[in-house]
Amino acid sequence: MSGTPVLATQGLTRRFGGLVAVNDVTMSVPQGQTLGVIGPNGSGKSTFINLVTGHLRPTKGSVLIDGKDLTDAKPWVIAGARVARTFQIVKPFRGMSVRENVAVGILYGPEGTGRMAPALRAADEVLGEVGLGGSGDKAPGELSVADARRLEFAKALALRPRLLMLDEVMAGLRPAEIEPSLALINTLKAGGMTIIVVEHVMKAILAVSDQVMVLNQGTLLMTGSPREVLSDPRVIEAYLGQKYAQRQAGGEAGA
Ligand SMILES: Nc1ncnc2c1ncn2[C@@H]1O[C@H](COP(=O)(O)OP(=O)(O)OP(=O)(O)O)[C@@H](O)[C@H]1O
Ligand SMILES: [Mg+2]
The missing domain is CATH 3.40.50.300 (P-loop containing nucleotide triphosphate hydrolases)
Known part of the structure; x- marks a missing residue:
């Protein structure tokens, strides 16, 4: 180790017009x-x-x-x-199942092999970790607010x-x-x-x-x-x- x-930032600053949304942030x-x-x-x-x-x-x-x-x-x-992140406003891919939403990140992520079957299996594993084990076949729109946030968590976690x-x-x-x-x-x-x-x-x-x-x-x-x-x-x-x-x-x- x-x-x-x-992560370290030095003097990180972002303006939106006259507004300084992030002002000279140095942290690690x-x-x-x-x-x-x-x-x-x-x-x-x-x-x-x-x-x-x-x-x-x-x-x-x-x-x-x-x-x-x-x-x-x-x-x-x-x-x-x-580095993986969740979005405050949940952003699922609406045309895909919950399982596929997570699998996409795995397919195209740093460890993605481009093969769907292992990605779907890995997605099920991650869904289990976040407590969505039984929801893989659902559409994202069917999820409760709490579960939609869990899906957002799973999508980030899938990138390991x-x-x-x-x-x-x-x-x-x-x-x-x-x-x-x-x-x-x-x-x-x-x-x-x-x-x-x-x-x-x-x-x-x-x-x-x-x-x-x-x-x-x-x-x-x-x-x-x-x-x-x-x-x-x-x-x-x-x-x-x-x-x-x-x-x-x-x-x-x-x-
Ligand atoms: N794309 C943008 N264009 C213009 N202003 C923006 C943009 N994104 C954020 N802001 C402004 O920058 C400031 C910081 O916003 P930000 O979303 O980072 O706050 P936050 O701490 O995450 O707030 P919250 O707790 O409500 O999520 C706010 O005044 C916001 O209106
Ligand atoms: Mg915010």
């Missing part, structure tokens, strides 16, 4: 760690993932995967470097990534539905996978994160242990206070 971080994740990412709506969490995975080009700054500069690399080049980036895979799930996802993340972690978890569900962040990075208006507010982050006055003011206030008011902020 080398000391080179699996060591091999095998799970990094939680929190921040208010619109603080740049998804944009950050999109910059790392090549779905958006940075205005400034760099992205290093395993020490290699992959700034501006295309998404399939990043995927080839064994070294770095997995999860963008709100637990959003909208009931507490009982969150537990299996947390257990799966901890199993992947035990296997040495490096994972970035973007979530508003604080319970999930606390259950899996070694470190937590807090974004606020595109800027890196702080990185620390879950305990440090939770007790930091700046984080409470920028994010947690708002969530607790919403909860007090009866709005479920997902904590």
Whole structure:
């Protein structure tokens, strides 16, 4: 295991017109760690993932995967470097079964042999891991919200990534539905996978994160242990206070 971080960004910045969605973010994740990412709506969490995975080009700054500069690399080049991600807005291929959705990633992924039968078998294995074992024959449109998110998780996992980036895979799930996802993340972690978890569900962040990075208006507010982050006055003011206030008011902020 080398000391080179699996992911490092330096001064990563993305503007949309006058808006700086991600502002000068320098960070790194060591091999095998799970990094939680929190921040208010619109603080740049998804944009950050999109910059790392090549779905958006940075205005400034760099992205290093395993020490290699992959700034501006295309998404399939990043995927080839064994980085996989989920999309916050689930994106299944509608004309295919759930099993085929996962198999496509395997066929064309870094370990794809181009042969359908083994890809379908491997897809069933991954579907079992995410708790969708019985749903392979279904159409994606038949899945519940929770299961559609599990499918998104399975599509990323099928690439057997070294770095997995999860963008709100637990959003909208009931507490009982969150537990299996947390257990799966901890199993992947035990296997040495490096994972970035973007979530508003604080319970999930606390259950899996070694470190937590807090974004606020595109800027890196702080990185620390879950305990440090939770007790930091700046984080409470920028994010947690708002969530607790919403909860007090009866709005479920997902904590
Ligand atoms: N393609 C785009 N064009 C213009 N503005 C964008 C685009 N993508 C994101 N933004 C803006 O950039 C900011 C950061 O958005 P982003 O989606 O990264 O936030 P987020 O932290 O993921 O929020 P949420 O918690 O709601 O998912 C927001 O103000 C958003 O409106
Ligand atoms: Mg987002």
